Amino acid sequence: MASSRDTWAGKSGRWGKIAGRELSTVAITMFGLLLVTFLIARVMPIDPVLAVVGDRAPADVYDKARLDLGLDKPLWQQFGIYIGKVFTGDLGRSVLTSNTVVDDIKTVFPATLELATLGTLIGIMLGVPLGIVAAVHQGRWPDQIARVIGLIGYSIPVFWLGLMGLLLFYAKLGWVSGPGRISVAYQDFVTPITGVIMLDAAMQGEWDAFWDAFSHLILPASVLGLLSVAYISRMTRSFMINELQQQYVIAARVKGVSEWQVIWGHALRNAVVPLVTVIALSYMHLLEGSVLTETIFAWPGLGRYITNSLLNADMNAVLGGTLVVGAVFIGVNLFSDIIGRLADPRAR
Amino acid sequence: MRAPDSPTEQPLLELDNLRVNFHTATGIVRAVRGLSFTLGRERLGIVGESGSGKSMTGRAILDLIPHPGEVQADKLVYRGQNLLTMDKGSRRKLRGRHISMVMQDPKFSLNPVKTVGEQIAEAYRVHHKASSREAKERSLTMLEAVQIREPARVYDLYPHEVSGGMGQRVMIAMMLIAEPDILIADEPTSALDVTVQLQVLKILDDLVTSRGMGLIFISHDLHLVQSFCDRVIVMYGGKAMETLPAAELADESARAHRHPYTLGLLDCLPDLDHRKDKLATLKRDPAWLA
Numbered sequence: 264m265a266s267s268r269d270t271w272a273g274k275s276g277r278w279g280k281i282a283g284r285e286l287s288t289v290a291i292t293m294f295g296l297l298l299v300t301f302l303i304a305r306v307m308p309i310d311p312v313l314a315v316v317g318d319r320a321p322a323d324v325y326d327k328a329r330l331d332l333g334l335d336k337p338l339w340q341q342f343g344i345y346i347g348k349v350f351t352g353d354l355g356r357s358v359l360t361s362n363t364v365v366d367d368i369k370t371v372f373p374a375t376l377e378l379a380t381l382g383t384l385i386g387i388m389l390g391v392p393l394g395i396v397a398a399v400h401q402g403r404w405p406d407q408i409a410r411v412i413g414l415i416g417y418s419i420p421v422f423w424l425g426l427m428g429l430l431l432f433y434a435k436l437g438w439v440s441g442p443g444r445i446s447v448a449y450q451d452f453v454t455p456i457t458g459v460i461m462l463d464a465a466m467q468g469e470w471d472a473f474w475d476a477f478s479h480l481i482l483p484a485s486v487l488g489l490l491s492v493a494y495i496s497r498m499t500r501s502f503m504i505n506e507l508q509q510q511y512v513i514a515a516r517v518k519g520v521s522e523w524q525v526i527w528g529h530a531l532r533n534a535v536v537p538l539v540t541v542i543a544l545s546y547m548h549l550l551e552g553s554v555l556t557e558t559i560f561a562w563p564g565l566g567r568y569i570t571n572s573l574l575n576a577d578m579n580a581v582l583g584g585t586l587v588v589g590a591v592f593i594g595v596n597l598f599s600d601i602i603g604r605l606a607d608p609r610a611r
Numbered sequence: 612m613r614a615p616d617s618p619t620e621q622p623l624l625e626l627d628n629l630r631v632n633f634h635t636a637t638g639i640v641r642a643v644r645g646l647s648f649t650l651g652r653e654r655l656g657i658v659g660e661s662g663s664g665k666s667m668t669g670r671a672i673l674d675l676i677p678h679p680g681e682v683q684a685d686k687l688v689y690r691g692q693n694l695l696t697m698d699k700g701s702r703r704k705l706r707g708r709h710i711s712m713v714m715q716d717p718k719f720s721l722n723p724v725k726t727v728g729e730q731i732a733e734a735y736r737v738h739h740k741a742s743s744r745e746a747k748e749r750s751l752t753m754l755e756a757v758q759i760r761e762p763a764r765v766y767d768l769y770p771h772e773v774s775g776g777m778g779q780r781v782m783i784a785m786m787l788i789a790e791p792d793i794l795i796a797d798e799p800t801s802a803l804d805v806t807v808q809l810q811v812l813k814i815l816d817d818l819v820t821s822r823g824m825g826l827i828f829i830s831h832d833l834h835l836v837q838s839f840c841d842r843v844i845v846m847y848g849g850k851a852m853e854t855l856p857a858a859e860l861a862d863e864s865a866r867a868h869r870h871p872y873t874l875g876l877l878d879c880l881p882d883l884d885h886r887k888d889k890l891a892t893l894k895r896d897p898a899w900l901a
Contacts, residue, residue, distance in 0.1 A: 519789070
């Protein structure tokens, strides 16, 4: 009994150490991210004062605004003020929308989040089985079919696929709803809580609005999903081929384990470890916002927000958006690290 | 040493003219070219160099030849059941339960993400309708049988947390838990420390003997085979050069009857008692394969 308690204490101590290491990594990365966004703002050939007062302001107004923005202070002090502001949730005001950047992001990020999440789910649910089938039948026709699907996913431009999808499933067949996140009729039914319309609708029991939002979401998510399917299936295939060659797979077969169980229970359990990182990468890629898809489907997401701000030199919005994307990267990375550790006893 | 099987007892395994061919882009690779033997409840050693087809023989018996490979034989019979006409599903049900195999390196042949206990219990549950508790109890008993001191603790360990010797004992427990009649041991101690080799062999031998199993012991180690087996097949190039009682390997007076290849292998061994200035180089004659 004593020995089992010892190992338990040892294990929890190890987990504590791992958590400490992860947290310090997150802190350092976050600091680096803030430094980069801050420096970009200072390096940009856009005068932040002019952005506030306009280019015809008299000199005394200009100077006052400059003082208000704290631009007369030394750089390190400005950086300190910047960090302080970020942590109190003040990212400044967008010139373009005249809302605070935080408010803007609260509406555009959930739109991207639901798109990216459903896209990634589609990518996992189709890509992983496709990759497994390809690996198991390596070199034979199922593998060739998977290869073609992967190639299509990689090489078809999203904007073309999006347009064709709209043409077929929205205009001709009427299976899905068109551009936008929700039909005008339902717009005021759902009070934003999380900002993810489907989640909010479900929480408020507005099932009609829920299904309406879903029929708007499914097509753009599938378009993004096809890209994920391509990437995830190719990676799953190569991880699975690698695992299926391992000795422990032969050992499982020697025991008389069924082929199904050998593939899903033994080989895939090992392939999951690197696969988690791949899926996280593809998810992060989608979370940046996909400008083309968002534009075609009139989706008010993060990608479009940042691009529009950039084209209008709306620096607060650009930097705020960049900060959010960076923070999401750090978060998803941390999450995939944790899952990876849970999946692999050697990494615990 | 056990007495050879009485003639009335049915042999466990009969193998006649076994061939394993790999159809590759560059032509047919013939890994085993016509091997025949019968296995009773005895310890049969198969020795040979790398590439002599000894491992492929084991895999062919288990129906585990990888993809471009193909098994042919005039006869492949396990206790009266013709394996050649048997479907894949039935062959799978024989694996583990009737014919099993211990592989070379426990570091690679145990699944790294499952506890050793899970893997042993799985081998039992594949063939027996058993509750998870029953399978666990069986596994713990089996771990005890391979002389693991704290079975309950080891049960929950992952493969990377056990030593090589312990890993190989786990492997033996896993492959014997369903009580097969035949165990193929494919270089079971080659990856182990010399100090634990004998210990693991002893455990293997005790279990095989007490359960009256047939053992096919594949090795490249002549000394090991000679002291451990009843009968030895010497393989070269996918063919049996000769079959002889293990005791005769060491018998100097029997040298005259030996196949030149066997003598060649024997002469390559360094000997502590008789100092050799030069070790002989192995001579191979293509005519042996004709």
